[in-house]
Amino acid sequence: MKKDKNEKETFKYKELIQKEKKAALQSFRREDLRSRLKQRIEEEQRKPFSQVFWLRKPVIVAGSILLLIVLGWIMTQIFLPTSYESEARAIRKDLVQAFRLHGFIEEASVPIQPQPGSENLYELEWSIKRVIYAAQRESITDEDIPQLLCQALQNTSLIQQEDEKSPWEMKIEKRNESSRSESNFHQLSS
Amino acid sequence: MEFQARIDMIRNDPHLLSFVQDAAVKDKTEKRSEAFEGLMAFQEKVFLICLGFSRNKTDAQDLTQEIYLKAYRNIRTLKDLSLSKLWLFRIARNTCLDFIKKHRLDRLSFLESSIELKEVRTAESQMIFQEQLRALKICIQRLPKKLRDVFILREYGELSYHEIAEVLKIKEGTVPSRLTRARQAIMNQMKGEKNEKR
Numbered sequence: 009m010k011k012d013k014n015e016k017e018t019f020k021y022k023e024l025i026q027k028e029k030k031a032a033l034q035s036f037r038r039e040d041l042r043s044r045l046k047q048r049i050e051e052e053q054r055k056p057f058s059q060v061f062w063l064r065k066p067v068i069v070a071g072s073i074l075l076l077i078v079l080g081w082i083m084t085q086i087f088l089p090t091s092y093e094s095e096a097r098a099i100r101k102d103l104v105q106a107f108r109l110h111g112f113i114e115e116a117s118v119p120i121q122p123q124p125g126s127e128n129l130y131e132l133e134w135s136i137k138r139v140i141y142a143a144q145r146e147s148i149t150d151e152d153i154p155q156l157l158c159q160a161l162q163n164t165s166l167i168q169q170e171d172e173k174s175p176w177e178m179k180i181e182k183r184n185e186s187s188r189s190e191s192n193f194h195q196l197s198s
Numbered sequence: 199m200e201f202q203a204r205i206d207m208i209r210n211d212p213h214l215l216s217f218v219q220d221a222a223v224k225d226k227t228e229k230r231s232e233a234f235e236g237l238m239a240f241q242e243k244v245f246l247i248c249l250g251f252s253r254n255k256t257d258a259q260d261l262t263q264e265i266y267l268k269a270y271r272n273i274r275t276l277k278d279l280s281l282s283k284l285w286l287f288r289i290a291r292n293t294c295l296d297f298i299k300k301h302r303l304d305r306l307s308f309l310e311s312s313i314e315l316k317e318v319r320t321a322e323s324q325m326i327f328q329e330q331l332r333a334l335k336i337c338i339q340r341l342p343k344k345l346r347d348v349f350i351l352r353e354y355g356e357l358s359y360h361e362i363a364e365v366l367k368i369k370e371g372t373v374p375s376r377l378t379r380a381r382q383a384i385m386n387q388m389k390g391e392k393n394e395k396r
Contacts, residue, residue: 021384024334025353027327029246032255036245039259042238045266052267 135160233279237269237286243355244290250338250354251294261297265290287357287365291347337387345380352377 061067139156142148148156208214244265248258268289276285338346347366351357352373363370 018381018385021334021388022353024327024330028331029249029354032249032258033242033245035255036242036259036262041241041259041262041266044263045270048263048267049270 131163132161135163229279230273233276233282234270234273237266237273237282240283240286241266243357244286247287247290247350247355248294250350251291251298253335257297261290261293265293268293284361284364287351287355287361291351291365333388334384337384340387341380341383345376345383348373348376349380349384 139160143153208218241262245258245262248261249255252258252261269286276282341349348362351362351365359370359373362373
């Protein structure tokens with residue numbers, strides 16, 4: 009009984025499909041697929057070569073890869089740091105290996121803290137500058153320059169000693185010192 | 199030896215070589231166009247497969263045209279021309295699946311059904327037929343993908359078990375079992391629809 013019912017149901021949907029197929033085929037036969045297909049193929053063949061060429065998959069893929077490479081190169085040029093840092097690192101490495109200056113470089117890389125008495129260095133710098141200036145202006149021979157520099161160094165060491173003296177003593181000594189150095193200059197220049 | 203001598207003669211003569219090459223290309227092209235002509239014999243089968251997968255005959259017609267266009271474009275990639283029939287059915291099935299995916303037919307109910315029966319004269323019987331067809335189409339679309347493909351290829355395309363197995367790349371023995379399950383599922387669903395209406 010159940011089997012009969014199932015068969016009846018199967019027959020029913022099969023009949024439905026057959027009817028649908030029959031009706032659809034009738035209208036399909038009326039439409040000429042061959043001529044429509046021919047028309048579409050001709051249309052496709054008439055398309056300009058460039059249009060078809062640029063729409064090809066390998067062309068699109070190759071184009072995208074090329075574009076990505078160019079973009080990547082531009083990005084690296086813009087955003088990546090210059091080779092300066094790597095060069096500096098390489099120089100430093102070479103220096104360390106060549107001169108065993110590792111400790112010195114390490115110290116130098118630490119930010120400089122102002123030490124007490126560093127103003128003497130400033131004074132020394134200006135003394136040297138004065139000597140060079142005088143050497144340019146006056147006609148001083150090369151042999152005199154070391155002597156003058158020695159004088160400047162001496163002056164700086166004297167300033168260091170003055171730090172321990174009273175302001176009154178310092179004033180007198182400074183005056184004497186300046187007159188002494190001036191007379192030295194005049195002697196040398198003459 | 200004689201054959202080898204001929205080959206050498208062709209190789210040594212550039213004019214003869216180009217002539218032979220042209221002839222080979224021509225022969226290949228002719229064979230391809232012959233194969234494509236042979237595929238045109240299956241247009242009704244392809245159309246019916248499309249009808250099974252799509253909503254109506256208009257969609258099926260468009261799909262058939264699309265399938266043949268694809269076949270025309272790619273027939274040069276086909277190595278074994280004797281398998282062109284199965285290759286065409288595979289294209290048909292894949293194109294239909296793409297169509298379903300694109301138009302989200304899984305989620306749509308088949309409200310649009312433009313099949314009209316000429317033999318049915320009264321408007322009432324026409325309406326009943328449309329309603330039953332709509333219900334059947336919904337049932338088919340609700341089937342699991344594996345069962346649906348086998349069902350459509352068999353019931354609409356009328357392909358043999360061997361052909362179905364080749365198209366779907368499954369074992370031939372799997373086809374009848376899937377078909378039985380699909381038929382059973384369709385009947386159950388149609389019964390369910392009937393009960394809902396009552």
